[in-house]
Structure formats: structure tokens, C-alpha cells
């Protein structure tokens with residue numbers, strides 16, 4: 001049975017911290033079932049757990065997500081925002097964006113999560129506020145295109161999280177890659193190299209879910 005819609009304020013604990021909707025429970029469980037039935041890719045459970053731990057450490061005020069789908073990870077991430085925090089999430093598929101709107105409204109998070117409908121490369125160029133955390137979870141082939149804009153929008157000391165970078169383990173596995181997957185594997189290897197060699201970033205790639213790259217953007221006083 002779903003909980004009735006509540007206001008965003010009622011989602012806060014007594015200390016002002018937010019209440020995390022848990023994977024496998026309530027509305028998120030319903031969304032997981034919808035995603036499975038309709039072949040919508042959403043974050044894997046262990047990636048969701050990692051996002052929650054990272055968010056607890058960072059306590060972001062502003063999060064940017066590229067790739068909303070039905071709003072599952074955005075709703076999950078809303079739980080780790082600092083009080084008064086906000087999430088902007090970008091989705092180019094209109095029907096996905098509409099579905100995300102519905103779920104976000106039902107979660108009572110319409111004032112907290114803004115779904116921006118549009119092609120990310122165009123939307124990113126129009127954004128001008130900075131973010132504490134950016135979650136990149138869209139078309140893998142476009143990660144290198146999004147990266148410069150993400151670095152412009154990420155505050156120094158902020159965290160860029162790129163999902164699905166190991167592509168079913170193929171990216172860090174040695175040996176031949178099937179012809180069909182060669183382009184995406186090579187592109188993702190090049191993307192990881194870019195992150196690792198970037199003068200502003202410290203990057204670690206974790207074999208969590210489908211592979212998650214964590215990139216910390218250094219402050220001016222932090223040197224390698």
C-alpha cells in the first residue's frame with residue numbers, strides 16, 4: 001500500500017535531516033517494479049547504496065543529475081540533500097520526463113527535484129549555478145561531451161560520479177573485445193583515462209554495479 005502524498009517538509013526528521021526513501025520499499029519498490037516491467041534502466045542496488053553513503057559524507061546542497069529516466073535515483077538522492085537542498089535532473093525523453101514528474105509529485109518532492117526536459121548537451125550549456133555533486137547516468141558515448149560542462153558546473157571540492165563506466169566488466173577486462181562492443185569499450189577506456197589524467201581531478205573507478213567512477217575536483221590549494 002502506498003503512503004499518501006506528503007509535503008516535502010514532512011519528509012524531514014526532527015534534526016532537519018531528510019528521511020531517505022529506501023530501495024525495495026514503498027514508492028521506490030513500485031518504481032523498481034515499473035522499471036523492470038518496462039525495461040527502464042535504473043541504478044543497481046549496490047550503486048544506490050554507494051550513492052547514499054557518498055551523499056551522507058558530502059551532504060550536498062545542490063545535485064545535478066544527467067539522465068533522469070523515471071526519477072528513481074533523483075528520488076533516492078533527495079534523501080541525502082542538506083536541508084533546503086535541491087536536485088536538477090536532465091532527461092531528453094519526454095515520456096520518461098513526464099513519468100518522473102508523476103513519481104516525484106507522489107513522493108512529495110516537487111519543490112525539491114526539478115526535471116529539466118531536453119538534450120543534456122544543450123541544457124548543460126544553459127546552466128550557470130554550481131553543484132556539490134554531479135551524477136552522470138545518461139548515454140555513455142556522450143560522457144566525454146558532457147565532461148567539460150560538468151567540470152565548469154562542479155564546485156571545487158565537489159564530486160562527479162560517472163555510472164556504467166565498466167560496461168559489464170568489459171572495460172577493465174584484458175583480452176579481446178567482441179567487435180560489436182569494441183567502440184563503446186574503447187570510448188569508455190578513453191573517458192576513464194581522461195578522468196584519471198585530468199589536472200583538476202582525483203579519480204577512482206569502483207567495480208560497483210556496472211562500474212562507477214568517482215572524481216573529486218580539487219580546490220586551488222590542493223595539489224597532486
Ligand SMILES: C[S@@+](CC[C@H](N)C(=O)[O-])C[C@H]1O[C@@H](n2cnc3c(N)ncnc32)[C@H](O)[C@@H]1O
Nearest residue numbers: 042043067069072073091092119120137138139
Ligand atoms: C540509465 S537511465 C537513467 C537512470 C536514472 N538515473 C536512475 O537511476 O533512476 C539513462 C537516461 O538518460 C537519458 N539520456 C540519455 N542520453 C541523454 C542525453 N544526451 N540528454 C538527456 N538525457 C539523456 C535516457 O533517455 C535515459 O532515460
